[in-house]
Amino acid sequence: MIQPIRKPFFDDPMFPLSLTYKDRKLPQNELPEHLHDRYELVYVHGGKGMFFINQTFYTMEAGDLFVIPGNTVHRAQPDEDEPVTSTALFFSPFLIPPSPHGDEHSGQRLFEEARRNGRYKHPLPENLQACLEEELSGMEAEFTGQKAGYRQAASLILQTLFLQLSRHLAAAASERNAGILVGPPWMRDTLSYLDGHYEDPGISLSLLAGRVPVSAAHFSRVFKQLTGLTVTDYVHAKRIALAKDLLLTTDASVDRIAETCGFASLPHFHRLFRSLVKETPGAYRRNHLPK
Template sequence: MDAVRKALFDDPMFPFQLVFQDTKSPQRELPEHLHELYEMVYIYKGKGTFFINRNFYEMNAGDVFLIPGDTIHRAFPDPDDPVTSTAVFFSRVLVPIDSSSDSYSSLYCYELARKRKRYKFEASDSLRMQLESALLMMHQETCEKQLGYKQAVRLHLQQLLLRFNRAAVSEIQADTADIQVGPGWMKDILQYMDEHHAERGMGLSALAERVSVTAAHFSRVFKQLTGMNVTDYVNAKRIVRAKELLLTTEASIDVIADRCGFDSLPYFHRVFKAATGLTPGIFRRQR
């Protein structure tokens, strides 16, 4: 699988990165990728399309995208009106779960996004102003690096997530948050692949036959809209599932490979290492 892996943080004890008010043309945008980090993207101006998991979203000024870890995504900025955005990357260790009686989770808004498969957050004008202020303050802290700046960044991030979580409780996003891009069969086949990626028969020909188009046409449209070919997309989904099984079960690696739809253990090892930089065994032991 050729999906890009994000580089590790310079300071593993402070897993946080902020790319502030960056304007990206289509040529500078990352190809399809996924990572274990939580990501927040805020759009200041410009427009384009965002592919996240199996949905397409319009990108416009004021939009907020919450991308949980291990979620396939790629942005397609408009070449004539490129997007200027700030992206925040962080590990869950920066926002530990509250052990008090209310069992508050700082990552509730991300958990909701993953559960509902809706990654575009409909923020109010007030919340957007708070978001812009918090992003600016975190940017200043990371640039100036004064005493206690890491703690300051952590506090700004946790307060921002609290505001998003409270907004998420009171607002359920409409199913129209995603938009129709491309032919009508595209959304249906992405949903089918999301639900059946671990099964056999997920090859190009079988999928094209399912939506009654030629394999060549299917391949061309799928690559154009998602940025990935069919094999890489299916493998990315399978690797995410394999990582979950490695961390939450005691099943052997060969059993996990089979459950995730890989035809052979050597192929599973090769794809897993290409995606994560680690073998399945080392990934399990390090966690």
């Protein structure tokens, strides 16, 4: 059995890059949801499972790479009989600034296109799998040994990964998204509907269940089973992700942002934001705006 080598998130505040190398994921250990600022790359070494990202379900198999921008709702569901073994890279976006040369193969563009196109999964050819696994092994060795210059070495490996992946994905840009059809059609329709209406103040379980030919109880049970979230938690996660983006990309007031994101009560928005983000909206804006 491969024993995972775990790294704490950003234990070095001056170098916000962490690696969880060859982690064997078990269903009982997976969190019901993820929503964080970190950018994430997940490479699957072996095993099987499902990955729910934004509004799409994906299979997880050996050789798959997942590109996940920050503040994207996602959840892994490892197979009980053949759990996934994967390596995950977590890092702050400032480690991948836009190329000063306008190079289309920058790491920043890799994540921007994933968010814009909703294309998060990329099955890699065998030659690229071998290269990626070698680079990840090299990065793990740098973190473990911590020789002089290991941060610079890890950064260079990260940039090399971005270049290799960007070249491959540019060549495969015409391929369709690798999402698969999971669950009943009404569930896929609901997720698509929610993606365009989660900020509507009137969105609710009863409204969503009323759009489909099943009872509210069955709707709620299937939604939680497939996404790992209740409808309320899913909507809240999407709204808070939007609020975080608006806080950093606009000068709108906090109460205006709360209203835009579908919150009828400003105190409720503050309580929920602080619960999920561990900061108030005002503190998040002050602490995360580019200096």
